Amino acid sequence: MSAFVEFRGAARLDRRTKHLVRRLSPDDIAIIDHTDIDRVSAEELVESGVRVVVNVARSQSGRYPNPGPLMLVRGGVRLIEVPDDDLFERLSDGELLSVRGGSVFRNGTCVATGHVVEADELARALAEQQERVTEALEGFAENTMRYLREEGRLLAEGIEFPALGVSFRDRHALVVARGPGHKRDLRIVRPYIRSFKPVLVAVDGGADALLEAGLRPEVITGDMDSVSDAALRAAREIVVHAYPGGEAPGAARLDALGLRYHTVAAPGISEDVALLLAHEKGAELIVAVGTHLNLVEFLERNRAGMSSTFVTRLKVGEILIDAKGVSRLVSRRVGIWPLVTVTVTGVAAMAVAVSVSPPLRNLIELLALRARDLLGF
Numbered sequence: 001m002s003a004f005v006e007f008r009g010a011a012r013l014d015r016r017t018k019h020l021v022r023r024l025s026p027d028d029i030a031i032i033d034h035t036d037i038d039r040v041s042a043e044e045l046v047e048s049g050v051r052v053v054v055n056v057a058r059s060q061s062g063r064y065p066n067p068g069p070l071m072l073v074r075g076g077v078r079l080i081e082v083p084d085d086d087l088f089e090r091l092s093d094g095e096l097l098s099v100r101g102g103s104v105f106r107n108g109t110c111v112a113t114g115h116v117v118e119a120d121e122l123a124r125a126l127a128e129q130q131e132r133v134t135e136a137l138e139g140f141a142e143n144t145m146r147y148l149r150e151e152g153r154l155l156a157e158g159i160e161f162p163a164l165g166v167s168f169r170d171r172h173a174l175v176v177a178r179g180p181g182h183k184r185d186l187r188i189v190r191p192y193i194r195s196f197k198p199v200l201v202a203v204d205g206g207a208d209a210l211l212e213a214g215l216r217p218e219v220i221t222g223d224m225d226s227v228s229d230a231a232l233r234a235a236r237e238i239v240v241h242a243y244p245g246g247e248a249p250g251a252a253r254l255d256a257l258g259l260r261y262h263t264v265a266a267p268g269i270s271e272d273v274a275l276l277l278a279h280e281k282g283a284e285l286i287v288a289v290g291t292h293l294n295l296v297e298f299l300e301r302n303r304a305g306m307s308s309t310f311v312t313r314l315k316v317g318e319i320l321i322d323a324k325g326v327s328r329l330v331s332r333r334v335g336i337w338p339l340v341t342v343t344v345t346g347v348a349a350m351a352v353a354v355s356v357s358p359p360l361r362n363l364i365e366l367l368a369l370r371a372r373d374l375l376g377f
Helices: 017-023 039-048 068-074 119-131 133-157 182-188 190-196 206-212 229-234 251-257 270-280 295-300 307-319 323-330 336-356 358-375
Strands: 007-013 028-032 052-055 078-081 096-100 103-106 109-113 115-117 172-177 199-203 219-222 237-242 262-265 285-289 320-322
Touching: 007 017, 017 028, 017 039, 039 068, 068 078, 068 119, 172 182, 172 190, 172 206, 172 270, 182 190, 182 206, 182 285, 182 323, 199 206, 199 270, 206 229, 219 270, 229 251, 237 251, 237 270, 270 285, 270 307, 285 307, 285 323, 307 320
Parallel strands: 007 028, 028 052, 052 078, 172 199, 172 285, 199 219, 219 237, 237 262, 285 320
Antiparallel strands: 007 096, 078 115, 096 103, 103 109
């Protein structure tokens, strides 16, 4: 991590880190309220270029093996914890602050003193948490079984999806969620998108990831809490994920924007709804980008169980593939540059072999002389 004696910058405050990262710059000081900073948030904070993050919550609570804070610190960010501090009430967005060590100053007056979290400390804690992962797994499995009967029945019987203006029949579908490594996954599947032109389905903030990659989301699903207005306006269809009772918190925002949408009541998480939508609408293959696949990723989202995801994967499993496997799937045509690279590498290897082997060098010289004799040079 780059060291500094004092850093001055404008305060940027938001209790939702995923909203804050959209307006951060390297000259800002991020003030967050984020217990167990997840990997996606850590990646986005590092990408923003911000150098100081002040967290009024525990960045790593010990509830599960959480690598997010370690990624953040190793990415060059000074992470200062000021637990239970009322900074959000005492600071205003945009006012100038100074940071010295673990202390935050405004106009020369110290407004908070916290703990600078170091990489070694985080690495040790992470190792200890990984040793206790069995405990988290047992509790997770118990909750999964508890809810599996109710959610499993609803999902197995099928969800009634509305008619959409986008056709999935006999096409591939690319489902993009704002999960760990989603930007890297999108880069991996660019050749696949060019070749197969799948239906682009975004889960909430996944729509903005598509826009950033120069792609237009055709369908957006979710509760609309982490997607921009621009992405919502770009989509052809919007499907709001409502609770099984019918309450749809995201609907009010879309009404205010004057956008047309459909509502679907379903248990589980929004990426499950997106996968089931593509399956029910007749997609030939579903490629998942940034979706949640393991215990740590579900615990990062504070999910007590994964019954809905378990049933969803069982239902669509034969046509579902993770983006990380697509790069192997797409290589149907080999371009000229890979061949050029292999050829150049082979020639270079031969040149090295000849240069270090006198017998080979003599043989090459003899063949060259014979060739000149035969050609009359």
